[in-house]
Amino acid sequence: MSDGTTDTNRSGGLGFAVVGAILLVVMPLLNLLPPEDSWFHLSDFSLNRFGKFLAFAILALGLDLIWGYTGILSLGQGVFFGLGAYCMGMHMMLTIGKESVYGSDMPDFMVWNQVKELPFFWKPFYSFPAAVIGALLVPMAFALVFGFFAFRSRIKGVYFAIITQALALAAWLVFNRNDTNLGGTNGLTDFKQVLGYRLSEPGTQRALYVITVLCLGASYLLCQWIIRSRAGRVLVAVRDSEKRVVFSGYTPANYKLFVFVVSAGLAGLAGLLYAPQVGIITPAQIGVLPSLEMVIWVAVGGRGSLAGAVIGAVSVNYGRSVLTNYFPELWPFMLGGLFVLVVLLFPDGMVGMIRKGKDLLTRRKAGEEKPIVPNQKVVVPEGKR
Amino acid sequence: MVISLGRTLVALGIVGLLLLFEPSRAIAADGPVSAPPTASVEQALTQVASEDESIRQAAIRLLIEQGDAGLLPRLEAIRANASRSIRQAIKPLMDLLKNRAKLASPDSDVRRSAATDLGSSGNPSAIAWLDAAKVNESNKWVRYTIEESAALLRLASGDPSLKVAAAEKLGELRSGNAVPALKALVEAGAVAEATEQQKVLAKTADAAIDRIETWGDWANAIETIFRGISLSSILLIMSLGLAIVFGLMGVINMAHGELMMVGAYATFVTQQCFTAWFPPDVFDWYFPVALPVAFLAAAGSGFLLETTVIRFLYGRPLETMLATWGVSLVLMQAARVYFGDLTAVVAPGPLRGGAQVLVGVYLPYNRIFIIALSIVCVLGIYFALFKSNLGLRVRAVTQNRNMSACLGIPTRKVDSYTFAFGSGLAGIAGWALTMVGNVDPGLGQNYIVDAFMVVVTGGVGKLAGTIVASLGIGGLNKLIEPGLGAVYGKVLILVMVILFLQWRPSGLFAMKGRDAD
Structure with missing residues (x-):
């Protein structure tokens, strides 16, 4: 595992600019300019799909912050993602208006469930700013409360992972209910417009894509800023030895709570961007399984590296969409195998492999036998406290 | 060493199971052979098919009084050739005669259902049959049903004093089946033009309903508690x-559920082998045979999992969680691809049905079996951990791994065997779960x-913690469920666990000790 600063310090700025330019300018232009049959043309569908992956990448950044840098495995990120997506989805449900199947002002599923009056917690979501702020603040507030109790009583390691997994299960159950007025199993769907722009227009989707890239860039910079700050160093210290952090006079619980809330906010942002691009949000996206899958994105890309989180989220999801298309039965095998392989053989993920390859090259160039410094923390059996 | 202890446990389980198997009952013929029909019956038999309504009714009345089950084949023949209205008229007659014959059946369940059917038939001539059957009845619950049915019929009869007595009797019996009829009487007594008799009857009926409903609440409470205990033992x-593996190695095995699935599928496969290769009368034996099969299949899978994956992740519990979750995905999908989605195990005879312990309290045998099994498992593990050499080592490594290693305990071997043993327990859990649900990949x-x-609530390294925590969580689950529903019950339990961990961060029975990392 890296100490979290090396890879972004040196060539980070240039790489960030290049990747940013490709994502922000080149991809939309490839979608817009070349004729449809050209080899360079990027279809609306592909661009939209890529936008979804980049939304996931935002979530992965948050997860990397908490898992990769702070060493806290949260198996409940799907809940925060879902809260964000549902906030945005509720707004878009309300803007459907009379276009709905039943021609009522109420969302279709409420007409179906014979709900006569809009529930109170739906009402603020008529306003777009409220929905956006809600998509960020609701997950953060939730994480604040949950995290406060969890970290205060020093729930950590495996305990925290299991508690958050139970949280994901509970949230999934609650969102599946019809009486919570959140659409039940079918979730929220059939969105028509956002801020008056039709979602079926390619232009709208292109704009959403660009917004997603901008948000991703901003999130990346935010995470980098956090990691490079003093607080970031404390986070890494908490990961490597929490007791020593305590002995040095810090309160790890506060730092952990802070990073948990930030990661929840990023997950909410990802959900906010996901809902309009995909056009549906259901409880199936927020349960135990999806929450665990999010962890594998970071693991594959390389935990403890922000670029790794982004690469992992995009590549795993790309692999998923290709494989589930051609071999739907094989995907769980691949996913499961990926988990085992990455954890066993490539604990630093793709980024770790690239770095290792680079090290080999530079050493060969230098032509000297540099001692290999194991970049690992002292292994302490965490279960034995 | 662990394996041999496992074997003891398996043997214990089998013994427990054998106790559940009673000698199989003989399947009895359907009632006694009757005397040849008298002339009047013969005449009625011909009149039954008459198109004249009054003649037909008279014939049916006579047949009810004098006929028996021996007439059934002939009635069936008449019915086959008759018009629709006649068929409809004969049907209740045949049902009555059939049920009357069944009252003498050697199978208590058949007797009981016959009594219930007679009670709901509304035919007063059945009262005499029921009273006659009651005298010779030895089974407590059949007698109860006979009394209940007779009282129900009396309640529907014309005689007011009989009705009052019947209402009182039903209240005494706490018969839940009688509530609708009693409620109707109460309503009849409440109208303005009700006679004095009706009012008396209504009062009696009201008192009876009160008794019945109070008892119903108790019965519900008992069943809720039972369901809670049953879920707790699962x-x-x-x-x-x-918990044992977590205590020893600090590892949560996310594939534990899938090892259970392995045990369940092992049971399923054993069942299929029995249906394919053995005669049907030994079919029930597949279940005890499946116990060691399930244990060994799961233990073997667990051993493999430990040696190929978990061993290399020692000291990295979070990574272990992720890797074992990957394994669980693979196992689940493999089962889905190989077995398909819906496979069920047929419960062996002795575990089907249930026992009635009180009026309205019915405990299914499969649940009782699981409760018993959990007790056997706890005892087995207690002996394995506290009375055997290997258990001593397991406890030593759990308490202080480095010190144990210094004292010459082969910690890796202990890990590996214990993991296999824990997985075997998952297999037993899967074996037992086939009795309460389908065998499916999920x-x-x-x-x-x-x-x-x-495991989290119970704390590490103490058996008592796991027992108390599962009783607590399972019991609360079922206790909250009737009021709040299953979903909010789960949410509430999560909240309670989090709050509980505020008070006891490392579970109920944490091990005391100091260390620094």
């Missing part, structure tokens, strides 16, 4: 293996998060 059997997922919660 959780307990599941969590025991998890079997492990249904309870696994609850089992994790049990």
Whole structure:
């Protein structure tokens, strides 16, 4: 595992600019300019799909912050993602208006469930700013409360992972209910417009894509800023030895709570961007399984590296969409195998492999036998406290 | 060493199971052979098919009084050739005669259902049959049903004094079936033009309903408690293996649910082998045979999992969780591809049905079996951990791994055997779970998060913690369920666990000690 600063310090700025330019300018232009049959043309569908992956990448950044840098495995990120997506989805449900199947002002599923009056917690979501702020603040507030109790009583390691997994299960159950007025199993769907722009227009989707890239860039910079700050160093210290952090006079619980809330906010942002691009949000996206899958994105890309989180989220999801298309039965095998392989053989993920390859090259160039410094923390059996 | 202890446990389980198997009952013929029909009956038999309504009714009355089950084939023949209205008229007659014959059946369940049917037939001539059958009845619950049915029929009869007595009797019997009829009487007594007799009857009926409903609440409470204990014991059997491994190695095995699934499928495969290769009368034996099969299949899978994956992740519990989760995905999908989605195990005879312990309290045998099994498992593990050499080593490594290694305990071997043993326990849990649900690839997922919660709440390294925690979580689950519904019950339990961990961060019975990392 890296100490979290090396890879972004040196060539980070240039790489960030290049990747940013490709994502922000080149991809939309490839979608817009070349004729449809050209080899360079990027279809609306592909661009939209890529936008979804980049939304996931935002979530992965948050997860990397908490898992990769702070060493806290949260198996409940799907809940925060879902809260964000549902906030945005509720707004878009309300803007459907009379276009709905039943021609009522109420969302279709409420007409179906014979709900006569809009529930109170739906009402603020008529306003777009409220929905956006809600998509960020609701997950953060939730994480604040949950995290406060969890970290205060020093729930950590495996305990925290299991508690958050139970949280994901509970949230999934609650969102599946019809009486919570959140659409039940079918979730929220059939969105028509956002801020008056039709979602079926390619232009709208292109704009959403660009917004997603901008948000991703901003999130990346935010995470980098956090990691490079003093607080970031404390986070890494908490990961490597929490007791020593305590002995040095810090309160790890506060730092952990802070990073948990930030990661929840990023997950909410990802959900906010996901809902309009995909056009549906259901409880199936927020349960135990999806929450665990999010962890594998970071693991594959390389935990403890922000670029790794982004690469992992995009590549795993790309692999998923290709494989589930051609071999739907094989995907769980691949996913499961990926988990085992990455954890066993490539604990630093793709980024770790690239770095290792680079090290080999530079050493060969230098032509000297540099001692290999194991970049690992002292292994302490965490279960034995 | 662990394996040999496992064997003891398996043997214990089999013995327990054998106790459940009673000698199979002979299947009896349907009632006694009757005397040849008299002339009047013969005449009635011909009149039954008459188109004249009054003649037909008279014939049916006579047949009810004098006929018996021996007439059934002939009635059937008449019915086959008759018009629709005649068929409809004969049907209740045949049902009455059939049920009357069944009252003498040697199978108590048949007697009981016949009594119930007669009670709901509304035909007063059945009262005499029921009273006659009651005299010779030895089974407590059949007698109860006979009395209940007779009282129900009396309640529907014309005689007011009989009705009052019947209402009182039904209240005494706490018969839930009588409530609608009693309520109708109460309503009849409440109208303005009700006679004095009706009012008296209504008062009696009201008192009876009160008694019945009070008892119903108690019965509900008892059944809720039973369901809670039953869920607790399922959780307990599941969590025991998890908790031992967690205590020893600090590892949560996310594939534990899928090891249960392996056990369940092992049971299923054993069943299929029995249907394919053995005569049907030994079919019930597949279930005890499946116990060691399930244990060994799961233990073998667990051993493999430990040597190929977990061993290399020592000291990295979070990574172990992720890797074992990957394994669980693979196992689940493999089962889905190989077995398909819907496979069920047929419960062996002695575990079908249930026992009635009180009026309105019915305890299914399969649940009782699981409760018994959990007790056997706890005892087995207690002996394995506290009375054997290997258990001593397991406890030593759990308390202080480095010190134990210094004293010459082969810690890796202990890990590996214990993990296999814990997995075997998962297999036993899967074996038992086939009795309460389908065998499907998601079997492990249904309870696994609850089992994790049990382990977290119970704390590490103490058997008592796991037991208390599973009783607590399982019991609360069922206690909250009637009021709040299953979903909010789960949410509430999560909240309670989090709050509980505020008070006891490392579970109920944490091990005391100091260390610094």
